[in-house]
Amino acid sequence: MKKKSTFFSYNVLHKLTPLMMRGEFLKFLKFKFNINNSIVENDRHKMLARLFYEMIPRKRVVSFHYSKPPFMFRFVEDIKLSRAIQIWLVIGLVMIFLQVVIGGVTRLTGSGLSITRWEIVTGTVPPWSNAAWQDAFDLYKATPQYSRINEGMSMQDFKFIFFWEYFHRLWARLMFFVFIIPFGWFLARGMFSRRLVPRLLVVVLLAGLEGFFGWIMVASGLIQRPWVNAYNLTLHLTMALVIFSYLLWITFIAYNPSPPVFHNRMLKRFSLIMVLVAFFQIALGAMMSGTKAGLFFPTWPDMHGSFLPAVLLDGGQWAISSFTHYDTNSFMPALIQFLHRNTAYLLTIMVLYFTWKIWKMPISHGLRRGVLLLVCTLIMQVFLGIITLVNCVSTIPVILGVLHQAGAVLLLGSILSVTYHLRGNTFSTSVKN
Ligand code: HEM
Numbered sequence: 001m002k003k004k005s006t007f008f009s010y011n012v013l014h015k016l017t018p019l020m021m022r023g024e025f026l027k028f029l030k031f032k033f034n035i036n037n038s039i040v041e042n043d044r045h046k047m048l049a050r051l052f053y054e055m056i057p058r059k060r061v062v063s064f065h066y067s068k069p070p071f072m073f074r075f076v077e078d079i080k081l082s083r084a085i086q087i088w089l090v091i092g093l094v095m096i097f098l099q100v101v102i103g104g105v106t107r108l109t110g111s112g113l114s115i116t117r118w119e120i121v122t123g124t125v126p127p128w129s130n131a132a133w134q135d136a137f138d139l140y141k142a143t144p145q146y147s148r149i150n151e152g153m154s155m156q157d158f159k160f161i162f163f164w165e166y167f168h169r170l171w172a173r174l175m176f177f178v179f180i181i182p183f184g185w186f187l188a189r190g191m192f193s194r195r196l197v198p199r200l201l202v203v204v205l206l207a208g209l210e211g212f213f214g215w216i217m218v219a220s221g222l223i224q225r226p227w228v229n230a231y232n233l234t235l236h237l238t239m240a241l242v243i244f245s246y247l248l249w250i251t252f253i254a255y256n257p258s259p260p261v262f263h264n265r266m267l268k269r270f271s272l273i274m275v276l277v278a279f280f281q282i283a284l285g286a287m288m289s290g291t292k293a294g295l296f297f298p299t300w301p302d303m304h305g306s307f308l309p310a311v312l313l314d315g316g317q318w319a320i321s322s323f324t325h326y327d328t329n330s331f332m333p334a335l336i337q338f339l340h341r342n343t344a345y346l347l348t349i350m351v352l353y354f355t356w357k358i359w360k361m362p363i364s365h366g367l368r369r370g371v372l373l374l375v376c377t378l379i380m381q382v383f384l385g386i387i388t389l390v391n392c393v394s395t396i397p398v399i400l401g402v403l404h405q406a407g408a409v410l411l412l413g414s415i416l417s418v419t420y421h422l423r424g425n426t427f428s429t430s431v432k433n
Contacts, residue, residue, distance in 0.1 A: 074190030075197075078257040082191055088182050089251040092203075095175045096244045097409055102168045103240070104405040107233075107289065108398040111164035113145050116222060118215045124173060126166055136162065145226040172211060179204065199250050206243045213239055230290025230326060237286040238279070244409060245275075245416055252420040260364060262422045270354055271419040277347050278412050284340040285408060289401075291326055293333035293340070294392035303341075309334040344382055351378050354418075367421040374414040381407040 106112050116139045117123065127133040137158050140146055146153065183200060186192055192200075217236045220229035262268065288294060297303040309330075311317055317331040326332035355371055363371075384407050388400040 073187060073197075075192055075194040076190065078193045078195060078253060081193060081196070081254045081257075084182075085186060085191060085196075086251070086254050088186075089247065089254055092175070092179060092247055093244065093251060095171070095178060096240065096247065097406070099168070099171050099175065100237075100240055100244070100409055101402060101406050102164070102171055103237070104402040105398065106164040106168045108396060108401045109161065109164055110145075110149075111161035112168075112228060113143055113218060113221045113226075114140055114158065114161040114165045115169070115218075116140060116143060118218070120211075123169060126162075133159070143222050143226075144224060145221065148226045172214075176207070179207075196250065196254070199246075203243060203247055203250070206239070206246065210236070210239045210243060225327065227292075227327075228290070230287055230332075233290040234283050234286040237289075238283050241279070241282055241409065241412060245412060248413055248416055249420065252417070256420075259366075259421055259424050261424065262363075264361070264422075267354065267358060268422050270350075270357075271415070271422050274347070274350055274354065274415050275412075275419055277343065277350065278415050281340070281343045281347055282408050282412065284336060284343055285405075287336045288340050289396075291333045291336055292396070293337040294389050294396055295394070296330055296333040297337050298390055298392040300386050300390055303334070303337065308338065312338060340385075344385060348378060348382060351375060351415075364421070367418065370414065370418045370421055374411075374418055377407065377411045377414045381411045 115123070115136070127136050133155065137155060140158060150157075187197065213232070213236050217228045217232035220232045221227055297309065299305075303309050311329075311331050311334045317329070322329065322331040351374060355375055358367075358371060381404070384400065384404045388397060388404045391397045391400055
């Protein structure tokens with residue numbers, strides 16, 4: 001090591017001396033170390049190198065031996081991702097899950113429109129004085145929701161709905177910092193793999209977009225309607241679950257970069273179709289919430305006495321206006337609820353068929369556990385859906401609604417887990433380590 005360091009010093013000094021006003025530097029050395037002029041002149045590089053080498057602490061010299069300049073990022077391989085990164089990814093997932101739950105509470109308590117401004121930085125501080133609270137309340141009083149639904153609301157009740165919307169936004173800000181600070185740290189220390197970085201940047205991009213969609217959704221409820229637009233709500237929830245799914249996939253890669261190869265093509269494709277159906281079902285669920293469809297047909301197994309509501313058999317109802325003005329008649333709630341129920345049955349049949357097929361095969365313990373978890377979460381989710389529905393009498397039950405929403409995230413997660421076991425990292429980018 002010593003030899004290498006000395007060699008380094010010779011070379012560096014050879015290059016540096018012309019730049020360092022050599023004459024002044026030599027004079028300084030001569031004075032400081034009382035060096036014989038002729039030695040310095042004749043063999044100055046060697047002499048300087050020796051002196052320099054003595055002056056620089058050993059540790060510093062060794063650290064000069066990076067194969068790449070320190071300003072270039074270094075990477076590890078996927079299989080060498082540290083425990084810290086794995087834990088950090090899991091924390092991100094848990095935070096997104098909780099954000100979905102907080103979002104559910106915000107919506108079901110009718111709190112989502114209580115903050116009428118989008119202030120990314122200044123909005124971090126809640127109203128701190130009576131005047132500031134009054135100001136926020138006055139803004140809310142100007143919304144259609146206040147005049148049509150909450151007229152005469154007390155300041156105490158306003159503070160309650162304000163809290164949930166504020167908490168939802170604060171959690172989003174917190175997620176940003178929990179993400180960005182360790183991201184910078186891991187990147188600087190070369191702890192990421194080359195493939196992980198662009199994927200994480202996609203997560204940041206999607207998260208930014210999600211915040212923007214959230215604001216569009218809130219803004220849609222500040223005009224005309226006293227509630228947010230159902231399509232915007234669907235976009236917001238679906239996007240949240242896209243981010244969750246993507247981060248979950250990254251986490252699977254971080255924990256298990258190359259799962260055992262699974263050779264059944266049919267089941268591989270089938271698992272992917274299950275993911276798509278689950279997404280479709282979640283989007284329908286968001287539409288259920290947005291159109292308050294549960295309140296129109298709170299009966300099970302039939303929909304007010306029939307499998308297919310009569311309104312859906314009326315050809316005149318199948319007009320564009322029924323979709324755009326979905327809250328003026330019962331057509332959309334009937335259609336959405338009919339589809340949501342039947343997609344749930346379809347997904348149940350698909351999962352049971354998948355389980356029946358794969359169970360007979362010689363699969364790993366991990367995959368078998370994943371399939372069991374999938375069946376359990378599905379049964380729980382369908383059960384929660386039915387219980388929520390039959391309790392939708394005049395209002396949607398908050399706790400059941402939130403549990404049903406959380407169940408959807410868990411179900412999606414277990415379908416993705418099984419899919420990852422089957423397909424492995426086949427959605428990867430083509431970037432090589
Ligand atoms: C595979 C099964 C299911 C999935 C993945 C699923 C998913 C969802 C999601 C994501 C929501 C939106 C929750 C929200 O925004 O708060 C929702 C709402 C709803 N779902 Fe399901 N659901 C399933 C099955 C069912 C079933 C079988 C029923 C009843 C027969 C049902 C009834 C409801 C009702 C009534 C709502 C509206 C609750 C509200 O307004 O908050 N769901 N569902």
